[in-house]
Amino acid sequence: MTYSVAINIMPLKDLLDPQGKAVLGGLHNLGLNHIGDVRIGKRITLQVDAESEAAALQAGELAASKLLANQVMESFEVSII
Amino acid sequence: MTYSVAINIMPLKDLLDPQGKAVLGGLHNLGLNHIGDVRIGKRITLQVDAESEAAALQAGELAASKLLANQVMESFEVSII
Structure with missing residues (x-):
């Protein structure tokens, strides 16, 4: 099934x-x-083919942590939409 | 009271x-x-001094439509967080 996953990336509060x-x-x-x-950040939406919501969220988190967010300066949160 | 308002601005689907x-x-x-x-868009958070949630949302919508979103190419949605 295809899930829509949203990733919100915001600059760290400090x-x-x-x-x-x-x-x-x-x-x-x-x-x-x-x-x-x-405060200005990014919102990225992904279409993910996955077997469950949990797997789709996990793919979103992997994408955010590996490529999309710079965790030195940004925090991110992933949700299904 | 101060409300946190989030504005999500995404490129139009077409x-x-x-x-x-x-x-x-x-x-x-x-x-x-x-x-x-x-799809990559923007997420903007505002701290709004307002008397009610509705007034805070209205301020967020005004900010988005007047300055933050280019409605020729982008759609936006406003929510309280």
Whole structure:
């Protein structure tokens, strides 16, 4: 069966996110002053052929840890969608 | 109250995603041949000061539609996390 797997990759909380800071400035310029903090990451969706949800999740985790996420600077979470 | 709002921005289904195609090649090179399709988008998290979840969601939708998403090429969804 084919499962849709989503991988969310975000910069680690302790690290500065200069791209997010720039976007926050843009939002404030648009008048959205009640927005406080912006962090920008990636969302990757995969179609995985697997026998079970658990196997599909495992494939997603393998893909994230081996190729997609840089775990020095980013954390990731994998889910079925 | 401060709400955490997540915005997922993905390329529209009908559009080619060359970045995703490149990553798919990389995953196949790693031996992950049961992964079929890869699409790469953005995930943006905001901290929003708002009176209710609905108001926070509305702020997120405004931010996405006015600045963050290019609706010619991308679709977005907003959720509270």
